[in-house]
Amino acid sequence: MYKINDLIVYGKTGVCKIMDVTIPKDNSFERDQLYYVLQPLYENSVVYTLVNTNVFMRPIISAEEAERLIDMIPKIQAEPYYNDRMQELTQHYEAAIKAYNCADLIELVMSIYAKKQIVKQQNHKFGQIDQKFMKQAEELLFGEISVALGIPLDKVQKYIASRVEEQ
Known part of the structure; x- marks a missing residue:
């Protein structure tokens, strides 16, 4: 499992910084599931992805x-x-x-x-x-x-x- 501040490659998004590892309280997320909160380094966005996602992730x-x-x-x-x-x-x-x-x-x-x-x-x-x-x-x-x-x-x-x- 990655930690906060780790830099990873996340699918076609590219390099992202892990900003948080959390269980979101918002109902639009799967209940009681752990998520990475990712900040793409070259896009102005935030990505929430399940820790056990099928999307490719690896350290840079x-x-x-x-x-x-x-x-x-x-x-x-x-x-x-x-x-x-x-x-x-x-x-x-x-x-x-x-x-x-x-x-x-x-x-x-x-x-x-x-x-x-x-x-x-x-x-x-x-x-x-x-x-x-x-x-x-x-x-x-x-x-x-x-x-x-x-x-x-x-x-x-x-x-x-x-x-x-x-x-």
């Missing part, structure tokens, strides 16, 4: 793990994923995101970015589904790296780029 990665992930970026051979069927393309991207694994998110972002570059060279339009999932993966990944390394969210992409260039 450490600074060392974040640095290790960044160091492995040049070694990743990300292949663009093509599928004319929007449903299958969506399922492929959702599976990578729902793994909630930073290494998978890096690979997904790199794969979609490679696809974007190829589409651009061919003077074609970059797909909305590709754009949506690249943005979602970047938000989850950069949000967690920002907290793990203690750097502002808007500086994460440049930090990663500079670290990769050093190698």
Whole structure:
């Protein structure tokens, strides 16, 4: 069980701080059930979720793990994923995101970015589904790296780029 002030990844919401662990008195909640009160770090909202929810939760990665992930970026051979069927393309991207694994998110972002570059060279339009999932993966990944390394969210992409260039 997580404690107050723990930082966790909560599903597609991303990094959240646990503000409280409580049994809400409001009738709209399940009676006598323990809830986490979460404050998403990059949204202005509060989330109440059952302690034993099915929504994915895990502690954020450490600074060392974040640095290790960044160091492995040049070694990743990300292949663009093509599928004319929007449903299958969506399922492929959702599976990578729902793994909630930073290494998978890096690979997904790199794969979609490679696809974007190829589409651009061919003077074609970059797909909305590709754009949506690249943005979602970047938000989850950069949000967690920002907290793990203690750097502002808007500086994460440049930090990663500079670290990769050093190698």
